[in-house]
Amino acid sequence: SQQGEEDPQALSIQEGENATMNCSYKTSINNLQWYRQNSGRGLVHLILIRSNEREKHSGRLRVTLDTSKKSSSLLITASRAADTASYFCATDGQAGTALIFGKGTTLSVSS
Amino acid sequence: DADVTQTPRNRITKTGKRIMLECSQTKGHDRMYWYRQDPGLGLRLIYYSFDVKDINKGEISDGYSVSRQAQAKFSLSLESAIPNQTALYFCATGDSYDETQYFGPGTRLLVL
Numbered sequence A: 001s002q003q004g005e006e007d008p009q010a011l012s013i014q015e016g017e018n019a020t021m022n023c024s025y026k027t028s029i030n031n032l033q034w035y036r037q038n039s040g041r042g043l044v045h046l047i048l049i050r051s052n053e054r055e056k057h058s059g060r061l062r063v064t065l066d067t068s069k070k071s072s073s074l075l076i077t078a079s080r081a082a083d084t085a086s087y088f089c090a091t092d093g094q095a096g097t098a099l100i101f102g103k104g105t106t107l108s109v110s111s
Numbered sequence B: 001d002a003d004v005t006q007t008p009r010n011r012i013t014k015t016g017k018r019i020m021l022e023c024s025q026t027k028g029h030d031r032m033y034w035y036r037q038d039p040g041l042g043l044r045l046i047y048y049s050f051d052v053k054d055i056n057k058g059e060i061s062d063g064y065s066v067s068r069q070a071q072a073k074f075s076l077s078l079e080s081a082i083p084n085q086t087a088l089y090f091c092a093t094g095d096s097y098d099e100t101q102y103f104g105p106g107t108r109l110l111v112l
Helices: none
Strands: A003-006 A008-012 A021-027 A031-037 A044-051 A055-058 A061-064 A071-076 A085-092 A100-103 A105-110 B004-007 B012-013 B017-026 B031-038 B041-049 B054-057 B064-070 B073-077 B089-093 B098-105 B107-111
Touching: A003 A085, A008 A021, A008 B073, A021 A031, A021 A085, A021 A105, A031 A061, A031 A071, A031 B098, A044 A055, A044 A071, A071 A085, A100 B041, B004 B031, B004 B089, B012 B031, B017 B031, B017 B089, B017 B107, B031 B064, B031 B073, B041 B064, B041 B073, B054 B064, B073 B089
Parallel strands: A008 A105, B012 B107
Antiparallel strands: A003 A021, A021 A071, A031 A044, A031 A085, A055 A061, A061 A071, A085 A100, A085 A105, B004 B017, B017 B073, B031 B041, B031 B089, B041 B054, B064 B073, B089 B098, B089 B107
């Protein structure tokens, strides 16, 4: 069963706008990761945030984690057409590093 | 060269056939994983291996088997393929000290 659930399922924005995606999960975690997938390709790791962290930045990416609400958000600032992709959150499952993925948010950035 | 490679990249087979998907990695990681992706369902874990002698079932292991031939190689077999195994299959690796996973390019499988 899915641990993380992303919201919204799909998001369409214009270049230059910010994109925010949310992830909710059900059980306690050690860390939460965000991955990106370009159409039909392998996933690429974006950022990892640990359970004792509240916010993390990497370039135009900002991730927040609220363990009390069991939720995380991924903000992409000043979006570009090249950011068009699906974004997945993943949490550590019962086996530790065997990740459990959400269903993803499909982001479309138009120029 | 890619760190995680999968062969074949595309495969069409018929119901009842046995097929094998192969994964090789040059990252030197101990841990390897097989996932399948279906539209709207995200990625689901099939099997994972934390070292050569370790094999564990994931969420959806029924109808699949795996073999960890070496640290760098992890193959997934469908003993008797069925149409609902049509999906995109990904291999991933991970280091025991690094919680990040690194994915291969995927194998697109169609079972007729």
